[in-house]
Amino acid sequence: MSSSNLPKELDRMNALEQKDIEVEVSDDVLVNDHGVPPPRTKRKRDLLEYEEKLDKAVFKATEKAFEVRASQYKVQKALAENDHLRILQSLLRTIESMDGELGNIKSEVRNMKSEIDKISIRVEEMTPLMHHVRVAENLRRRELGLPQLTLPFLVGEGPVGTDLPPIVSVNDIQDLSKSEILRYLAGYDVGHERHATTSSLKCILRMTLGFTLAHELHFTFS
Numbered sequence: 113m114s115s116s117n118l119p120k121e122l123d124r125m126n127a128l129e130q131k132d133i134e135v136e137v138s139d140d141v142l143v144n145d146h147g148v149p150p151p152r153t154k155r156k157r158d159l160l161e162y163e164e165k166l167d168k169a170v171f172k173a174t175e176k177a178f179e180v181r182a183s184q185y186k187v188q189k190a191l192a193e194n195d196h197l198r199i200l201q202s203l204l205r206t207i208e209s210m211d212g213e214l215g216n217i218k219s220e221v222r223n224m225k226s227e228i229d230k231i232s233i234r235v236e237e238m239t240p241l242m243h244h245v246r247v248a249e250n251l252r253r254r255e256l257g258l259p260q261l262t263l264p265f266l267v268g269e270g271p272v273g274t275d276l277p278p279i280v281s282v283n284d285i286q287d288l289s290k291s292e293i294l295r296y297l298a299g300y301d302v303g304h305e306r307h308a309t310t311s312s313l314k315c316i317l318r319m320t321l322g323f324t325l326a327h328e329l330h331f332t333f334s
Contacts, residue, residue, distance in 0.1 A: 135159055146173055240266060243300070247322030254325060263321060265299030282323050282331040285314050293317055 133156050142150040142162065146169035151158035243266060250260050260280045262272055270276060276292055279285055288296070290310045297304060297313065302320050304313060314333040323329075 144169070146170060251322050251324065263300075266301045267299055270299050271296065279317075279321060282318060282328050282333075285317055285321075285323070286331070286333055288314070288317075296320075 135154050135156050137154055137159070139150070144166060146166065148162065148165045148169045151162040243263060246261050246263050250263070253260060262278075265271060271278070276295060277284060277288065279288075279296075285293075290313065293310065293313045296317055297320070300320050302316060304316055308316075311333040318328065318331075318333075323331075
């Protein structure tokens with residue numbers, strides 16, 4: 113052996129001797145939860161080998177833990193997606209149900225509108241009838257000397273609540289201006305000749321309001 117290699121050889125031999133040294137360590141230190149058996153001896157060489165095996169076991173355990181966590185994450189993700197799907201399906205069912213209810217409501221509204229239209233037609237049919245009923249009632253009231261009932265317009269609002277003078281006798285008709293007479297006739301939806309005189313318009317209004325007692329019919333309008 114050359115003198116240049118002697119220091120290296122001495123270091124190697126020294127290292128080997130160091131690995132054969134007995135190390136004082138208690139037995140409970142060599143117990144682990146990773147299934148690694150304790151070293152055969154307490155020499156440094158065996159302890160280093162034990163440490164290496166223990167490191168590998170810990171690494172595998174850590175790797176296994178990561179795999180378990182990954183599996184848990186996948187399961188949790190699948191559960192969350194399933195929950196979201198159920199919520200979405202429930203929401204869609206609710207929307208479909210609401211659409212159905214909305215359709216029913218629309219149908220009911222159409223039916224109600226149809227009924228309202230029918231009622232409106234009936235009211236329109238009854239309004240002229242009620243006018244004639246009140247005209248007849250007013251005739252009876254005048255015979256008995258009782259106050260007159262108001263005859264509402266058949267078209268628009270009035271005469272109550274307007275600036276038109278009230279009519280309770282033929283004398284009131286006599287005092288009306290031509291424009292007031294025309295407004296009354298329009299309100300009661302009564303036609304007349306375009307160039308009718310004021311006196312003839314008053315006669316038409318008299319008949320419209322039912323002033324048909326003898327003295328009322330003999331009243332002459334100017």
